[in-house]
Amino acid sequence: VVQASTGELLRCLGDFVCRRCYRLKELSPGELISWFRSVDRSLLLQGWQDQGFITPANLVFVYLLCREALRGEDIGSQAELQAAFLTCLYLAYSYMGNEISYPLKPFLVEGDKGRFWERCLGIIQRLSAKMLRINADPHYFTQLFQDLKSEGEGGDGSKHWTISLDR
Secondary structure, eight states: OOOOOHHHHHHHHHHHHHHHTTTOTTOOHHHHHHHHHHHHHHHHHTTSOSSOOOOHHHHHHHHHHHHHHOOGGGOOSHHHHHHHHHHHHHHHHHHHSSSSOOOSGGGOOSSOHHHHHHHHHHHHHHHHHHHHHHHHOHHHHHHHHHHHHHTSOTTSSOOOOSOOOOO
16 A cells, blocks of 8 residues: 655655756756645635645646656756646646636646647647546556655655766
């Protein structure tokens, strides 16, 4: 049995994205977590949802999307990462959330809605089967849960977010 708190999994997701987006030297897991919490809070305050979305099961789903959709070598700025990450969040809310639909505004940080929708469609085309499988196959969900939990570094407080290369 694998267990982890919501906070622990959120930190693991932040650690993962920071390592994946190694070119962004100033990025911290806390920034990613604040983007996520900001969207969730906005949707709660605007009445789009009755309860928070950030749960262990939903974090595993977001991790699946981020793991497949965020390519560190393609992301050159925090603005690009935020746009890509919020696209993953929009798809996660749309697929896993309790509401029939969600407003775009909390998920948009760029003026071009066309780019947002292109990213959405690209992720859906690549990951539709995995998105369905995560809810149908408990073993697959458990494996993803373990993978996400292993992205953390034991909670000892000494986090490293960049890749070091010896020459």
